[in-house]
Amino acid sequence: MGANSSSPEGLAKVREQTRPREATPFRLLTVRIMRARNLQKADIFTESDCYVCLWLPTASSEKVRTKTVPNTKDPVWNQAFCYRIDSRVKNILNLKICDEDTFTKDDHLYTVLFDLAKLQTGQTSRVSFKLNPETHEELDVEFTLQCIPDHPENIITNGVLVARELSCLEVMVDIKKLKQLYTKGDLTFTIQGSYEETQKIPLAPDSSLSNIHVIQFHCIKNHQSNLEITLPKKVQLSILGLFKDDSESNTSVVLPLNELPIEETITLGEDRTFDLHVKTKDWPKDLDVRLGYDLCAEEQNFLNKRRKYVAAALEKVLQLQEGLQDDEVPVVAIMTTGGGTRSFTAMYGSLLGLQELNLLDCITYITGLSGTTWAMGNLYEDADWSQKYMEEAINKAQKQVSKSKFNSLCMDKLKYYYNELKQRTEEGHNTSFIDLWGLVVESMFHDEKDNHTLSDQRAALSKGQNPLPIYLAINLKDNYSAQDYKEWLEFTPYEMGSFKYGAYIGSEDFGSEYFMGRLMKTLPESRICFLEGMWSSIFSLDFMFFWNLANNSEDFWHRWTRDKIEEIDDSVPPSRPHELETHIVTSQGQLSSSLRDVLTGRPTIAEYPNFLRGFQFHNEYYENEHFSTWKKDTVLDNLPNQLMETAEHPLSLVEAGFFINTSYPPLLRPQRKVDLILHLNYSGGPQIFNLDRFSPYTSKLGIPFPKTEFSEEDRKHQKECYVFEDTDNVAAPVVLFFPLTNDTFRKYKEPGVERSPTDTEGDVDVCSWLSPYTTKEVTFSEENFHKMIKLTRYNILNNENKIVEALRVAMKRRKQKEL
Structure with a gap:
């Protein structure tokens, strides 16, 4: 399965084995979020408390983020994140800058959309994204792209869409002890980006149900994914270890798939509350979409x-x-x-x-x-x-x-x-x-x-x-x-x-x-x-249909109903036709969002x-x-x-x-x-x-x-x-x-x-x-x-x-x- 995207250490072994092989389509990408400058206030009385959220859906379904740097317009993060990417697909990295709030929803400041095809293999590039030229707001990010040994994967493509290989992850669970601790609720398994996404096993005591359950997840073979296991709320205090001890929320554990012992029994909880047995195999089913x-x-x-x-x-x-x-x-x-x-x-x-x-x-x-x-x-x-x-x-x-x-x-x-x-x-x-x-x-x-x-x-x-x-x-x-x-x-x-x-x-x-x-x-x-x-x-x-019939134009409403997406300068201009310009998405505000819902609902x-x-x-x-x-x-x-x-x-x-x-x-x-x-x-x-x-x-x-x-x-x-x-x-x-x-x-x-x-x-x-x-x-x-x-x-x-x-x-x- 995939590697852990949340830290470069999770890919240390892969990095050691890296050899320059231009024939391989796979690359190891390191994204280091350096700093931002002159970020405007999102709060009235204090400077922003900013963090950056990263999302690269072609490599991982997980969204990761930097720490929050409080009360400054010039936050410095200097945090690195690693992804294994396939250069045959269009990899667009989303960098979302947010202001963290304690009692309200975090404010969205900017989202940068950067085409990784602009990067040169074997080089480290320092990119300064011009978030707002008028206020001199900038985000500095360092990218390092390296060849890694080939991970055999055949893709099928028509030049527009790409179908990648799938793996089948089978999880066998013994819930006998859990059924003794829980009289209701479900044991929940989640792998974001898989076909199944979430599967549940009922824990209510019932002699007609077997204690051994087998569930399957179909996942993209080289995706960086996690298996998240969640127990019902109000857990027994004896269940400790890997679990988060919080009686007001679900108890959960997150296991990177690349770190799961395959064909071995995994025991979770200090008192051996339940066992997992995991195995994976390729799923070579032919394409059913033409x-x-x-x-x-x-x-x-x-x-x-x-x-x-x-x-x-x-x-x-x-x-x-x-x-x-x-x-x-x-x-x-x-x-x-x-x-x-x-x-x-x-x-x-x-x-x-x-x-x-x-x-x-x-x-x-x-x-x-x-x-x-x-x-x-x-x-x-x-x-x-x-x-x-x-x-x-x-x-x-x-x-x-x-x-x-x-x-x-x-x-x-x-x-x-x-x-x-x-x-x-x-x-x-x-x-x-x-x-x-x-x-x-x-x-x-x-x-x-x-x-x-x-x-x-x-x-x-x-x-x-x-x-x-x-x-x-x-x-x-x-x-x-x-x-x-x-x-x-x-x-x-x-x-x-x-x-x-x-x-x-x-x-x-x-x-x-x-x-x-x-x-x-x-x-x-x-x-x-x-x-x-x-x-x-x-x-x-919707309302816009009638407006268009009457006026044959939606220009008047575009300021309310369209995302504010603009091209920005990133100091790395496209060198080949298929490379996309960098874009920035700016928050529209609550009024625009509400009006948009009305007009397009x-x-x-x-x-x-x-x-x-x-x-x-x-x-x-x-x-x-x-x-x-x-x-x-x-x-x-x-x-x-x-x-x-x-x-x-x-x-x-x-x-x-x-x-x-x-x-x-x-x-x-x-x-x-x-x-x-x-x-x-x-x-x-x-x-x-x-x-x-x-x-x-x-x-x-x-x-x-x-x-x-x-x-x-x-x-x-x-x-x-x-x-x-x-x-x-x-x-x-x-x-x-x-x-x-x-x-x-x-x-x-x-x-x-x-x-x-x-x-x-x-x-x-x-x-x-x-x-x-x-x-x-x-x-x-x-x-x-x-x-x-x-x-x-x-x-x-x-x-x-x-x-x-x-x-x-x-x-x-x-x-x-x-x-």
């Missing part, structure tokens, strides 16, 4: 099969004289937006129109969020849905949309919800109001329990017979708005994961527990309704175990070309410790519409090579609003995407279809934008067929506040349902020429890409 930016093998296999359907459809629609070669077949996608029952209904009409034009088999991908995920979930229950005329699916959808939704809240349904949530909890899943919402969605669009899961949809892809569905969500972080912190997650029937980190798991294992890329605890796959509730989680809104959120838990970052992650595409999506991307800390917490998932109401991002992955996107817009209100936001977003990230410019007339009165193309960049997809509008539908019931003077079916109010299709409406009359179906179908049919021409352009661009 690390890589390529498409998974299942999706690539699907594309090979789907390409035959697409090629045959294109040859027919475009009346080609010769068959298409595989590298000539363009990738066409449908991108839908959210909008509750409105988008659920409208999607059926659009798909019907494409099917009638023989264009549905030209589609390779369909992406969705919010209400369109409800429609996709229903469609993919039928393994051959796109090969059948859609009238039957539409009739089924109409019955569900038009039925009364009051039954969703009747007593029988409430009992059903309770039992389902209870069962879900018993299975090990976290439950929240979002899960209840998922059950309500199921009730609104099904007459009975729907047992389908996301992985069940693989049957609809087995022959390439349907487009591949991709569902979208975003992961948020506490105390951050979606503008400041968001990470896109995609869900397909094959896998779910993050295209920013290049990390994926099987869709059937979403919700199970992972550590360092290994599957540790398998939970039953969630039914599709629970995912649909999360993909459309309108109940997780969310009533409820869908929480799932984080499959990224335990991963560390590669030393050069920040310059990785795949990560770089999305690294501007969060204010923490150049602060890997904070990202690692986030991965330790559950995923906090909400629908993608919390940022922008589109499902574009999965289609812009370069690996999918999408040539043409049909943007089917079903949002309410101004139809151009979200496209106006998404186009600058892609420009900011440097993602190939055409400019979407509209004239003033188009902004006032939208047509049915707009074509956007970047003629200078074949990597940018062609976009056909279909607003939800009845531009000519009010005059024509079919393309070229005028309505009679008495035909008022074309008067469809889709966007006003009085519209029967507002997002809050969950039930449409049968008449309004069919009006929406006919409108969105007509808008597709009436733009056949534009779609066909866009397909020709996509084929041409595909050939240019392949050259």
Whole structure:
């Protein structure tokens, strides 16, 4: 296991064996906290009583600290701390300067974040951190970095995330004597940074329980860790020795793992109160998280099969004289937006129109969020849905949309919800109001329990017979708005994961527990309704979402809701691109913290175990070309410790519409090579609003995407279809934008067929506040349902020429890409 980080003496033997071997990635780091100068008062009447807390999470989960130097603005510590580090990972040392208070919480003055990759092996460097140039506050630290003999460890990395080896620590405990001393309470074992973290053994006398207990901890192989053993409060006075004698607190002992006798019995307490027997072994379990930016093998296999359907459809629609070669077949996608029952209904009409034009088999991908995920979930229950005329699916959808939704809240349904949530909890899943919402969605669009899961949809892809569905969500972080912190997650029937980190798991294992890329605890796959509730989680809104909608800017609130993080001078500038600048974090104060909680607080959120838990970052992650595409999506991307800390917490998932109401991002992955996107817009209100936001977003990230410019007339009165193309960049997809509008539908019931003077079916109010299709409406009359179906179908049919021409352009661009 690891070495003791709290003192250089704990690594004396390692230091003696050190030999300069540049091939080894392991280094011995000594950090000597020297002194600080001109620290400003944190207290009103006295000078500060300062100490420095050190945290290096890539080497140790333990936080250590210097002594407190009382009543001075120029404290001198001169204390050293040692770590064994792996140079292949990004090691950022946190140095937190605090003022110790007796009766109140210690004051946080500054935190320095220093990239250890700046240090040169074999050298001692004295670094002076300029905490505040205006007040001349400084912190002096001395670093010594030395090679140490290799500790064999194989890592697995995709250039961004690093999976390290694990060890399994087994602890056998004889608690016979303890059970005689304690009538209640637990014997608690803790290893910070391990998968298990804490395990408890009940001490209450019970003849049915064995006196011998065996527990396991899975730990990072070369981490510096401690085993902490804690007895209940009010210990017997006879238990002395290693234990802290304090009758008002838990009695505990801390044992560095590297000092534990392995395969020997350890007796704790002067009167031999209980025995431990410890052994450790490597845990060579293969990685269960797929690390890589390529498409998974299942999706690539699907594309090979789907390409035959697409090629045959294109040859027919475009009346080609010769068959298409595989590298000539363009990738066409449908991108839908959210909008509750409105988008659920409208999607059926659009798909019907494409099917009638023989264009549905030209589609390779369909992406969705919010209400369109409800429609996709229903469609993919039928393994051959796109090969059948859609009238039957539409009739089924109409019955569900038009039925009364009051039954969703009747007593029988409430009992059903309770039992389902209870069962879900018993299975090990976290439950929240979002899960209840998922059950309500199921009730609104099904007459009975729907047992389908996301992985069940693989049957609809087995022959390439349907487009591949991709569902979208975003992961948020506490105390951050979606503008400041968001990470896109995609869900397909094959896998779910993050295209920013290049990390994926099987869709059937979403919700199970992972550590360092290994599957540790398998939970039953969630039914599709629970995912649909999360993909459309309108109940997780915060104040900043509404502010951004109204002002399209959060600048006014940034002073209150953002961490105060700045680059500072440390006299050691980066010499290589992957070395990060030194940053300083300054305390925001209680008022800012409270206001931030109010502005970013969310009533409820869908929480799932984080499959990224335990991963560390590669030393050069920040310059990785795949990560770089999305690294501007969060204010923490150049602060890997904070990202690692986030991965330790559950995923906090909400629908993608919390940022922008589109499902574009999965289609812009370069690996999918999408040539043409049909943007089917079903949002309410101004139809151009979200496209106006998404186009600058892609420009900011440097993602190939055409400019979407509209004239003033188009902004006032939208047509049915707009074509956007970047003629200078074949990597940018062609976009056909279909607003939800009845531009000519009010005059024509079919393309070229005028309505009679008495035909008022074309008067469809889709966007006003009085519209029967507002997002809050969950039930449409049968008449309004069919009006929406006919409108969105007509808008597709009436733009056949534009779609066909866009397909020709996509084929041409595909050939240019392949050259």
